Amino acid sequence: MLEIRNLHVELEEGGKPILKGLDLTVEAGRVHAIMGPNGSGKSTLSYVLAGREGYVVTQGSARLDGEDILAMEPEERAAAGLFLAFQYPVEIPGVGNMTFLRTALNAQRKARGEEEISSGDFLRLVREKARALNIDAEMLKRPINVGFSGGEKKRNEILQMAVLEPRMCILDETDSGLDVDAMRLVADGVNALRDAGRAFLVITHYQRLLDHIVPDVVHIMADGRIVRSGGPDLALEVETNGYAGILGAGAAA
Amino acid sequence: MTMQSTLRQETTEALIAALPRPGGAAWLGAARDAALERLRRMGLPQRRDEYWRFTDPGRLVSPAVPAVPLREDDEKPAFAAVEPLRIVFVDGRFDAAASDPLAPEGVEIGHLGRLEPAEGHWAASLFGVLEAEGQKPVPRPFAALNTAFAAEGALIRVRGEASRPIHLVYRRTGDGAEVLLHHVVRVEGGASVTLLESGVGAARLNTVLEVDVAEGSRFHHVRLQGRDPARIAVTHLFARVAGQGEFRSFTLGFNGALSRNEAFVTLTGDEAVAHVAGAAVGDGDFHHDDTVFVTHRGRGCESRQVFKKVLRHGAVGVFQGKILVERTAQKTDGYQISQGLLLDERSQFLAKPELEIYADDVKCSHGSTAGAIDETALFYLRSRGVPAEEARDLLTLAFLHEALDEIPDERLAGELSEKLEGWLRRHR
Known part of the structure; x- marks a missing residue:
């Protein structure tokens, strides 16, 4: 589903290289996790895939179902089925959660040549998904993420994912700032979405999220590259030995 | 006499000479004479005047008014949802045939241009009086000019709860011309009314609205300033x-x-409330100046000033706002915010927020910002599939909504919000 080949990315300002020849293939129906020390380029990867400004791709490619996503606008990537759950969801005063979700869903449908969803169907859809994530109606009425706790913001990301039903979901440090209960809710939300036609890329610093969202493949990222790949056991190895133990003292510094 | 004051005098006399003097009741004549004298004393503003630092008064003082081509009015009539009583002015003249005939219950309506000798005496204590009080500490010469020369306007006396809003509609049939309208409203004790205004009215429109809000009464005002680009x-x-x-x-x-x-709003009694707010959107040749002066005299009063402007393609927004808290105005709660959203680098927002406080137990705050669209928020919306232009509109409307929230009637707020959405779509 997602194929990244020899991706090189540097910061637009200053030209500092961040990704240095990253290769990654995520197949439909699978959950891949990327772990790595701070500064290894994990978040940059998620932002570049979603189309955030401020990065320059100097080499390589990223394709979603064979389509070059790096040439697309962020909204086109979303319509193509890519979704990024943000590490820091943005607060937007004055724009209601529901208005936003509905505008986003209808824009994606329009871009794919589908009919807009009716108000009634939309309300039912959101209520059903929100209930599963323990998000109450009051939260949905408020402006996007304004006054939300850390856990509420992350649950709101998963709600958006559940409503928009993307095929390629990237979760950037979704566990950061979550207590155990909130993490379980978020993980249940993600697990409910797992199916044969959908793939996940779970980016995390710690192993604990992967107890709840069990990956098929674990990659270790360091200095802008994938340096090791393995099964779920690799995450446990990180937990036991630390990144330094896995990468060797030099690489982890 | 210095050269500058000679020039001021000449400019003032030139405009006075160009305007016809209206006739009318004796009390009106006296008020107009006094206003003309005030105008001559202060003179019309000049570019160098501190109060006109951000706005060149040149196009307001010239005796000749540049023609503004008449456009076809393809907009739906404003404020229809609240079924207001319409008072229509065409090229500055009250048009009885186009207006609704009967005043709502609890309201008396007279017309400055057709006062019988026995009518409208209640207005004598307000006409030109609130304007004259508003000439200190800063002169407002165009208001004195209006009192002296406006031949038409509505005199509205509200004695109970008005059953319908009153809508002053300004139409025009020609390209040129200056129109001056002077309205007086008195809301008597415990009464309430909503006054609406809309329409371009003239190539150059000068209006004065004097409002006396008596004890425990309520006055709501919503105004829609037309869309002819050259007005x-x-x-x-x-x-x-x-x-x-x-x-x-x-x-x-x-x-x-x-x-x-x-x-110019003065809170004379205790526990009174004044909110003055506005939203403005401009593209290109657009200069929009809100100048607000709120005085707290009574105890425990609350005032808010909320102004938001969206500016693009070299448009200019100005805000000069003052909260003056007099020595007697303890427990004042004053708030003022003015913000410009600049959609490109050529546009400008100029603000002069001021607080002047003589009481010691008050809560006053003010803020002013000018900035671009928040790129982080824009990316967030786009990453969910909202196209860039739509996302920009959503964020722009969100910015304007803090001002729109100041409109108490949801139907009116909703209508203005729709108008803003339409404007944003047309100006993508």
């Missing part, structure tokens, strides 16, 4: 709010080569 307007709102009175005014400005909207 010029100078407006003044003078309000006196007695104890526990409530005054709320909101103005939405679209386009317009030059608009100067002044509000």
Whole structure:
């Protein structure tokens, strides 16, 4: 589903290289996790895939179902089925959660040549998904993420994912700032979405999220590259030995 | 006499000579004579005047008014949802045939241009009086000019709860011309009314609205300033709010080569409320100036000034706002915010927020910002599939909504919000 080949990315300002020849293939129906020390380029990867400004791709490619996503606008990537759950969801005063979700869903449908969803169907859809994530109606009425706790913001990301039903979901440090209960809710939300036609890329610093969202493949990222790949056991190895133990003292510094 | 004051005098006399003097009741004549004398004493503003630092008064003082081509009016009539009583002015003349015939219950309506000798005496204590009080500490010469020369306007006396809002509609049939309108409203104790204004009215429109809000009464005002790009307007709102009175005014400005909207509000009694707010959107040749002066005299009063402007392609927004808290006004709660959203680097937002406080137990805050669209928020919306232009509109509307929230009637707020959405779509 997602194929990244020899991706090189540097910061637009200053030209500092961040990704240095990253290769990654995520197949439909699978959950891949990327772990790595701070500064290894994990978040940059998620932002570049979603189309955030401020990065320059100097080499390589990223394709979603064979389509070059790096040439697309962020909204086109979303319509193509890519979704990024943000590490820091943005607060937007004055724009209601529901208005936003509905505008986003209808824009994606329009871009794919589908009919807009009716108000009634939309309300039912959101209520059903929100209930599963323990998000109450009051939260949905408020402006996007304004006054939300850390856990509420992350649950709101998963709600958006559940409503928009993307095929390629990237979760950037979704566990950061979550207590155990909130993490379980978020993980249940993600697990409910797992199916044969959908793939996940779970980016995390710690192993604990992967107890709840069990990956098929674990990659270790360091200095802008994938340096090791393995099964779920690799995450446990990180937990036991630390990144330094896995990468060797030099690489982890 | 210095050269500058000679020039000021010449400019003033030239405009006075160009305007016809209206006739009318004896009390009106006296008020107009006094206003003319005030105008001559202060003279019309000049570019160098501190109060006109951000707005060149040149196009307001010239005796000749540049023609503004008449456009086809393809907009739906404003404010229809609240079924207002319409008072229509065509090219500055009251048009009885186009207006609704009967005043709502609890309201008396007279007309400055057709007062019988026995009519409208109640207005004598307000006409030109609130304007004259508003000439200190800063002169507002166009308001004195209006009192001296406006031949038409509505005199509205509200004695109970008005059953319908009153809508002053300004139409025009020609390209050129200056129109001066002077309205007086008195809301008597415990009464309430909503006053609406809309329409371009003239190539150059000068309006004065004097409002006396008596004890425990309520006055709500919503104004829609037309969309002809070349229109010029100078407006003044003078309000006196007695104890526990409530005054709320909101103005939405679209386009317009030059608009100067002044509000001068004094909270004379205790626990009175005054909110003055506005939203404006401009593209290109657009200069929009809100100049607000709120005085707290009574104890425990609350005032808010909330102004938001969206500016693009070299448009200019100005805000000069002052909260003056007099020695007697303990427990004052004053708030002022003015913000410009600049959609490109050529546009400008110029603000002069001021607080002057003589009481020691008050809560006053003010803020002013000018900035671009938040790129992080824009990316967030786009990453969910919202196209860039739509995302920008959503964020722009969100910015304007803090001002629109000042409109108490949801139907009116909703209508103005829709107008803004339409404007944003047309100006993508």
